Amino acid sequence: MKEFRILSPTAILGYGFPAASFEEGMRRKPHAIAVDAGSTDPGPYYLGSGKSFTDRGAVKRDLEFMLTAAVAEGIPLIIGSAGGAGANSHLDWNVDIIREIAAEKKLSFKAAVISSQLAHDVVLKSFNAGDVKELHPAPMPTAKHIEDSTNIVAQMSEKPFIDALDAGAQVIIAGRSYDPVVFAAPAIRAGFDAGLALHMGKILECAAIAAFPGSGSDCMLGILREDCFELNTLNPARKCTVTSVAAHTLYEKSDPTSLPGPGGALDLRQTTFEQAGDGVIVRGSKFVADEGLGFVKLEAARLVGRRTLSIAATIDPIMIAQLGKVISAVKERVNANFENLRDFYLDFKTYGAGNGASFYDGDTCCPPSEIAIIIEAVADTRELADTICSFARSTLLHYGYEDRKSTAGNLAFPFSPSDFAGGDVYEFSLYCLMKAEADMFPIKYVDCKEGVWNG
Amino acid sequence: MVKYFDLFDMADVIRSKNAGPYEFTFDIIFKDADHFEEFAKADIMTPAVFAKLYNIPETDIISVIYFAPAKAVKITIIRPMASGDLGEKDIYGAQQHAPLLDFEYTL
Numbered sequence: 001m002k003e004f005r006i007l008s009p010t011a012i013l014g015y016g017f018p019a020a021s022f023e024e025g026m027r028r029k030p031h032a033i034a035v036d037a038g039s040t041d042p043g044p045y046y047l048g049s050g051k052s053f054t055d056r057g058a059v060k061r062d063l064e065f066m067l068t069a070a071v072a073e074g075i076p077l078i079i080g081s082a083g084g085a086g087a088n089s090h091l092d093w094n095v096d097i098i099r100e101i102a103a104e105k106k107l108s109f110k111a112a113v114i115s116s117q118l119a120h121d122v123v124l125k126s127f128n129a130g131d132v133k134e135l136h137p138a139p140m141p142t143a144k145h146i147e148d149s150t151n152i153v154a155q156m157s158e159k160p161f162i163d164a165l166d167a168g169a170q171v172i173i174a175g176r177s178y179d180p181v182v183f184a185a186p187a188i189r190a191g192f193d194a195g196l197a198l199h200m201g202k203i204l205e206c207a208a209i210a211a212f213p214g215s216g217s218d219c220m221l222g223i224l225r226e227d228c229f230e231l232n233t234l235n236p237a238r239k240c241t242v243t244s245v246a247a248h249t250l251y252e253k254s255d256p257t258s259l260p261g262p263g264g265a266l267d268l269r270q271t272t273f274e275q276a277g278d279g280v281i282v283r284g285s286k287f288v289a290d291e292g293l294g295f296v297k298l299e300a301a302r303l304v305g306r307r308t309l310s311i312a313a314t315i316d317p318i319m320i321a322q323l324g325k326v327i328s329a330v331k332e333r334v335n336a337n338f339e340n341l342r343d344f345y346l347d348f349k350t351y352g353a354g355n356g357a358s359f360y361d362g363d364t365c366c367p368p369s370e371i372a373i374i375i376e377a378v379a380d381t382r383e384l385a386d387t388i389c390s391f392a393r394s395t396l397l398h399y400g401y402e403d404r405k406s407t408a409g410n411l412a413f414p415f416s417p418s419d420f421a422g423g424d425v426y427e428f429s430l431y432c433l434m435k436a437e438a439d440m441f442p443i444k445y446v447d448c449k450e451g452v453w454n455g
Numbered sequence: 456m457v458k459y460f461d462l463f464d465m466a467d468v469i470r471s472k473n474a475g476p477y478e479f480t481f482d483i484i485f486k487d488a489d490h491f492e493e494f495a496k497a498d499i500m501t502p503a504v505f506a507k508l509y510n511i512p513e514t515d516i517i518s519v520i521y522f523a524p525a526k527a528v529k530i531t532i533i534r535p536m537a538s539g540d541l542g543e544k545d546i547y548g549a550q551q552h553a554p555l556l557d558f559e560y561t562l
Contacts, residue, residue, distance in 0.1 A: 041538075044539040246522070249525065254474045254478055255518055256527075360510060361554055431477060
């Protein structure tokens with residue numbers, strides 16, 4: 001029977017995997033190794049700043065296994081959403097790691113580097129032509145949102161990957177990619193059904209998170225056949241169950257029956273899951289293609305300011321009983337003292353009373369015995385954020401609340417210095433659709449010979 | 456005869472997560488397929504029920520979907536703010552499931 005096997009070593013490049021699982025995966029003779037390296041989940045900072053949210057040393061460790069094995073076996077290694085968010089600086093960061101490994105191990109291969117970053121004027125032109133669409137519930141952007149954005153990326157479909165494979169690329173490092181396509185692209189190119197290939201990619205992109213027990217740091221093997229696909233774990237401590245795989249189809253998506261992506265939507269209404277030993281066989285997933293080029297999703301972030309934090313705690317029951325009132329009074333005091341500098345954000349995050357982490361679970365059964373307080377100041381400059389945070393901290397430390405007995409100080413600080421730079425603060429500025437254009441994702445080819453990078 | 460159930464006891468998985476930076480999505484995966492069928496047939500988890508449990512307007516609910524292959528109910532809502540906006544409490548949205556842990560229902 002015709003098969004296409006894809007090894008997914010880890011949920012996110014840099015999250016790691018046991019060497020034994022990877023070796024078992026290679027023993028199954030995969031036709032490709034693919035990995036999703038990114039997500040919007042860690043928030044807007046990484047896309048906005050152009051920095052990676054995974055660690056360089058951890059990414060290099062994972063890539064050493066994958067690159068060496070792919071080159072030795074003559075199979076493709078495909079990396080999507082490189083560097084976490086897929087902007088050009090992320091791509092360069094990831095390419096640099098590949099170059100380093102290639103040089104150290106004197107590897108030879110042809111590489112393709114696919115950019116997903118869009119120039120501001122390209123997006124503005126599309127916006128002015130009415131070709132940018134709202135993606136509810138994200139707000140419809142304005143021209144200012146586009147202008148203020150630092151990095152703008154578009155999510156690519158499997159097509160640029162197929163082009164790169166057609167051109168003979170063995171190693172593909174791509175910018176922002178729709179998560180499943182790094183897995184689906186080589187299989188679709190080999191003639192397998194797009195619906196099954198994309199659904200398999202959707203599950204493989206999180207590797208062993210779809211197994212039981214789940215893990216973001218272990219390998220999975222996907223086996224695509226003509227009318228189904230099968231998922232296998234590569235670690236005897238895990239197996240795939242109908243529940244673990246079907247549940248993963250739900251993961252991080254709004255609707256499990258229709259998953260829209262670039263170029264069309266995955267229709268899972270007829271999908272069935274069947275246990276087969278320690279694996280699971282999936283059938284019936286269909287891809288419904290958009291007409292024409294369709295739309296691509298845009299993502300971007302913009303700078304809001306700089307953040308300073310102070311971390312402290314209180315154990316005093318008298319203070320805890322009136323903490324909300326105390327914090328309001330401290331805020332008023334800070335505002336009054338810096339009346340001429342009102343353009344800052346000051347927040348007190350309190351943990352232990354039931355509403356620190358949850359937006360919805362505000363009540364608590366009994367008074368907590370201690371509460372952690374994080375003071376957060378955000379302002380245009382680091383200096384102002386430092387000033388506001390420091391002043392709020394000293395005001396709260398010595399604030400004379402009602403019936404106070406503990407008059408030497410209201411807070412316990414675990415650290416000296418008590419205040420920390422939180423760095424640049426970004427917010428998402430674009431999350432919308434844009435009419436796809438030809439050549440949105442330019443491909444650069446490089447020949448690497450014995451570790452020497454030509455290009 | 457009315458039977459009372461705690462979701463905590465009947466579900467294997469009760470979780471929340473971002474579905475992109477502008478939505479929270481909640482998954483309830485039941486232990487037992489027959490119980491899931493009963494729960495789904497009785498349409499226990501409606502937008503109105505979830506809105507009341509979370510103390511949010513019903514207009515914030517994007518969808519409530521029963522997904523039999525996973526014995527699951529999925530609820531997706533508008534995030535109170537975009538992920539990472541000032542005032543954020545949970546960037547990944549992975550700790551917003553507490554009200555569901557206390558959910559009780561009758562069949």
